[in-house]
Amino acid sequence: MLSRDDNELLCRIGPGTPMGNLMRQYWVPAALSSELPEPDGAPLRVRLLGEDLIAFRVSSGAVGLIQNSCPHRGASLFYGRNEAEGLRCVYHGWKFDVGGRCVDMPIEPAESNFKQKVRAVTYPCVERGGLIWTYLGPRPTPPPMPELEATMLADNRIQVYQRDCNWIQALEGDIDTGHTVYLHLGGVDASEVPPDSWARYALADRAPRYEVTDTDSGVMYGAYRPAEADTNYWRIANFLFPFYAMIPTGVLGLEVRVRAWVPMDDAHTLAFLITHGAPPPPRNAGRQAVAPPETLPNTTDWYGRFRCAADGTNDYLIDRKAQKTVSFTGIGSIHLQDQAVTESMGPVYDRTREHLGTSDAMVIRTRKRLLDAARALRDRGQIPPGVDDPRVYAVRSGGVVLRRGADWIEATQKLRTAWTEHPGLTRSVLGNIPAV
Numbered sequence: 001m002l003s004r005d006d007n008e009l010l011c012r013i014g015p016g017t018p019m020g021n022l023m024r025q026y027w028v029p030a031a032l033s034s035e036l037p038e039p040d041g042a043p044l045r046v047r048l049l050g051e052d053l054i055a056f057r058v059s060s061g062a063v064g065l066i067q068n069s070c071p072h073r074g075a076s077l078f079y080g081r082n083e084a085e086g087l088r089c090v091y092h093g094w095k096f097d098v099g100g101r102c103v104d105m106p107i108e109p110a111e112s113n114f115k116q117k118v119r120a121v122t123y124p125c126v127e128r129g130g131l132i133w134t135y136l137g138p139r140p141t142p143p144p145m146p147e148l149e150a151t152m153l154a155d156n157r158i159q160v161y162q163r164d165c166n167w168i169q170a171l172e173g174d175i176d177t178g179h180t181v182y183l184h185l186g187g188v189d190a191s192e193v194p195p196d197s198w199a200r201y202a203l204a205d206r207a208p209r210y211e212v213t214d215t216d217s218g219v220m221y222g223a224y225r226p227a228e229a230d231t232n233y234w235r236i237a238n239f240l241f242p243f244y245a246m247i248p249t250g251v252l253g254l255e256v257r258v259r260a261w262v263p264m265d266d267a268h269t270l271a272f273l274i275t276h277g278a279p280p281p282p283r284n285a286g287r288q289a290v291a292p293p294e295t296l297p298n299t300t301d302w303y304g305r306f307r308c309a310a311d312g313t314n315d316y317l318i319d320r321k322a323q324k325t326v327s328f329t330g331i332g333s334i335h336l337q338d339q340a341v342t343e344s345m346g347p348v349y350d351r352t353r354e355h356l357g358t359s360d361a362m363v364i365r366t367r368k369r370l371l372d373a374a375r376a377l378r379d380r381g382q383i384p385p386g387v388d389d390p391r392v393y394a395v396r397s398g399g400v401v402l403r404r405g406a407d408w409i410e411a412t413q414k415l416r417t418a419w420t421e422h423p424g425l426t427r428s429v430l431g432n433i434p435a436v
């Protein structure tokens with residue numbers, strides 16, 4: 001349970017808020033590179049950290065991110081002409097480059113120097129790993145970009161989904177391993193999955209014990225339960241400042257992934273799910289739909305990007321018969337199951353009314369780190385974790401079987417380190433079945 005003040009501090013990310021200011025210390029994934037496929041193509045509406053912005057790719061291929069409202073008299077630059085290295089407002093023809101300079105003001109007298117005095121708000125953009133990143137922070141020279149392995153590999157795979165709820169509400173689902181065996185696997189009995197598989201271990205003991213520890217990049221947990229007679233199955237996952245999660249799915253050492261829960265505003269979040277490497281072969285996953293959910297074609301609306309076809313307006317297409325027979329929820333895919341429960345808490349969940357148990361240790365610790373960091377920045381100007389140290393992001397998550405009594409942190413040191421090869425390690429160590 002949080003106090004009302006702490007809940008507000010945690011959730012509100014608009015301009016000028018402590019948590020918004022914390023996020024603005026970091027580079028932020030704003031869009032897919034493929035959303036701006038060509039130079040001088042159509043601009044893109046991007047709602048980000050409570051701001052309405054317009055992304056555009058200029059003639060040279062560079063990407064700009066500019067305030068929506070034209071500095072002249074406020075027409076939306078979404079309707080602008082993207083031409084010759086700048087975006088020109090269609091109302092009176094003022095034109096801006098990616099740095100926000102006004103490079104043309106055709107309806108002012110030729111001798112006027114007014115255009116030198118006008119500046120639009122723009123944010124620097126960099127493309128990496130199929131993503132357009134931006135820095136909305138206060139520094140004239142942005143900090144280094146985070147060394148997130150999955151975002152540094154050109155042949156990565158990215159899925160994006162919009163979620164109709166607050167960012168931390170969505171993220172908390174990623175750092176709560178306990179729900180896996182209910183929300184996703186609640187209809188599956190341990191006897192239905194192969195022995196020696198992660199699912200057998202997880203389903204045979206649905207109440208894992210947690211260990212939680214602070215890291216240089218955020219918080220890490222290990223959740224464990226018995227595997228074989230003298231071993232435990234550990235699910236190890238990370239929260240990384242300010243809004244990343246590395247979930248415990250799959251085999252530690254082999255999984256290269258990260259999820260960014262990027263706030264559009266207080267009540268809308270874009271999830272970028274970034275992975276690298278072949279997915280496990282599609283075998284029995286305990287009747288679970290591991291396929292991605294159906295998405296609608298993107299529209300140009302502020303909230304028109306990466307929407308799922310099943311959503312709160314159609315009750316996520318819940319199938320009540322299936323809920324009694326083939327799945328715990330009757331909701332069609334793992335991602336949608338997560339989407340349904342987190343959105344169902346309401347747009348900004350009121351944490352003054354919740355009741356946290358021991359299984360919520362990771363959620364509790366992550367909130368505390370975020371709140372402490374937001375306050376330290378607000379009150380003392382203290383730079384939050386990872387901003388100036390990109391290497392702390394070079395970590396991995398996943399599942400592992402360890403001898404009972406082993407020090408899980410020490411024993412997994414190498415497996416948790418990015419850019420590390422593990423010859424001989426295969427997904428068969430956890431049964432080679434699709435991971436959840």
Ligand code: FES
Nearest residue numbers: 070072073089092
């Ligand atoms: S409002 Fe944009 S040029 Fe006038």
Ligand SMILES: [Fe+2]
Nearest residue numbers: 173180184338
């Ligand atoms: Fe989930």
